[in-house]
Amino acid sequence: MIPETTLAFGGASHAGLRRHLFPADGLEAAALLICTRAPGPRRRLLVRDTILVPYDACARRARDAITWPGTYVEKAIDLAEPTGSVIILMHSHPGGLFAFSDADDESDRQVVPSLFQAFGTEHGSAIMTSDGAVRARLYGPDLRPRNVDLVTVAGDDIAHWWADRATVTGSGDRPVAFTSAMTAELGRLSALVIGASGTGSITGEQLARLGFGRVPAVDFDRVELKNLNRILNSTRTDAEVGRLKVDVFADAAARHRGEGVAIPVAASVTTREAVLAAAQCDVLFCCVDTLEARHMADRIAAAFLLPLFDVGVVIPVRRSGQAFAIADVCGRIDYVQPGGATLQDRGVYTPESLRGEYLRAVAPGAHQQELEAGYLKGLVEEAPAVITLNMRAASACVNEFIARAYPFRLESNRLYARTSFSLAACEEEYVAEDAFAAAPNPLFARGGLEPLLGLPSLKAPA
The missing domain is CATH 3.40.50.720 (NAD(P)-binding Rossmann-like Domain)
Incomplete structure (x- = not known):
């Protein structure tokens, strides 16, 4: 089935984001993505800009938690609102959890409503693990999370991470070239x-x-x-x-x-x-x-x-x-x-x-x-x-x-x-x-x- 929702990165954008989200200290880091939309009916969100939250601006950084100031949300709103872009709150999971934690859910409940108070009908959040894999979800004004079906990166390699293949331990094994598993993925x-x-x-x-x-x-x-x-x-x-x-x-x-x-x-x-x-x-x-x-x-x-x-x-x-x-x-x-x-x-x-x-x-x-x-x-x-x-x-x-x-x-x-x-x-x-x-x-x-x-x-x- 062709995915209904996709989050797409250019290779350089994804690589720069990965470098920031995984510094040598092994602690969580954060960023905000400003995403335009491709014309429908299929919903493709395109990462145009990234706002990297400085490490020293965060009130707390731990291996499994991060607290960062709202001023960066305000910067994202200022950048995204003129074009009606989508804001996605993103942070790293250095421990390797490829899922949204209870702490992530609570953070979204506190921050995402402020995005809708500013503008828009769709915003989201995302996490990245150290191998660069990304999971994302979107919220509407009802504040109910919905998984993004596919996250892609078009860099030196072309990456595909599917929500329905993901587990808490990873994004699932990639198909091997020239196999029926490759054919099955191409069918999507x-x-x-x-x-x-x-x-x-x-x-x-x-x-x-x-x-x-x-x-x-x-x-x-x-x-x-x-x-x-x-x-x-x-x-x-x-x-x-x-x-x-x-x-x-x-x-x-x-x-x-x-x-x-x-x-x-x-x-x-x-x-x-x-x-x-x-x-x-x-x-x-x-x-x-x-x-x-x-x-x-x-x-x-x-x-x-x-x-x-x-x-x-x-x-x-x-x-x-x-x-x-x-x-x-x-x-x-x-x-x-x-x-x-x-x-x-x-x-x-x-x-x-x-x-x-x-x-x-x-x-x-x-x-x-x-x-x-x-x-x-x-x-x-x-x-x-x-x-x-x-x-x-x-x-x-x-x-x-x-x-x-x-x-x-x-x-x-x-x-x-x-x-x-x-x-x-x-x-x-x-x-x-x-x-x-x-x-x-x-x-x-x-x-x-x-x-x-x-x-x-x-x-x-x-």
Whole structure:
């Protein structure tokens, strides 16, 4: 079952919080989380800011208790009220109790009502154990606690902590990669695919067969005869009647998974419809060939704290006399964690390249545009025979997700923020997260604040 409520952290936010909550003295520590909301119906709370309560400001700190001044609650109210954000009171359990104690219940009874007296219809509390695992609960004005179904962290690893699997001693064993237990957990998660063509149809096929509970696919394009050599499950009939690519994907998935798993979103990723679909998901796969779509994926991932996997392929060609020759056969997979270096930070696109793409799309010179946009750079090819390259890249992209959510690498995932391969040179290279510089991102955990993604074109209809 897809969780009704989720609390989502970016990796850097969670890591900083963990460092503060577990100082060397082994005593409890406290913080407050300011959380925006993703647009519904699914309730996803996004940790935007953290207020760390200084150790020396606490009246009492013990291994199983903490008392801290109300001035920090007032600071949280001042920060959260203008945007109607949710405040979550958080502290550590150094002793390892992965549950709310009687003392926690009593503390909430005293403090949470003051939050509602200030503003809002929903606030909460949370605890963390030394391994970084988090349990959270929410209160309404009736002051009855309700468990948050899922807490996630999108960092170097992607963590999932489920309320219904938790015990007082821990969060439960994580599924092992490539097992039926992994499939069972994926059945509770949603993965959005942007693009249902070359790499997108292959990525979507893998996600559906791996067991994801929902796989929305965003694409406005229709099947043509020239697509049949690289879009999985497409047929001549689909091309002749011009079926939507997302409908082809959804029908194919329904034949082996049943209805309601693959969800067609027949729209551009630049539309409000597509952005709202993304806000309901847990992970984002970007399988496109335009810079504008990658720019939108960057914005969506940052605003809704979604781990982003971006895949791209290219075959540079060169002239050899009067003919063309292959210069290389390349693929790239980038993993972007919320709060980390974006695709723009990594140089996948720039403001100048975005503008150039736009001008090529609206200005005369279609031939040159095709040279720029095709699989084979420098050669117009209507039906490039690239399914093998697409398969290689899409598989690497989905395996990158598995490596993050169900770690199996011998080294830290932090070393693999980007994977690049050359089939011509038989080489594979990796770039670590720390090799990229992350610029400040005003969209971080923006959530459903209007206009969506800070773009006037996405504002709610009047």
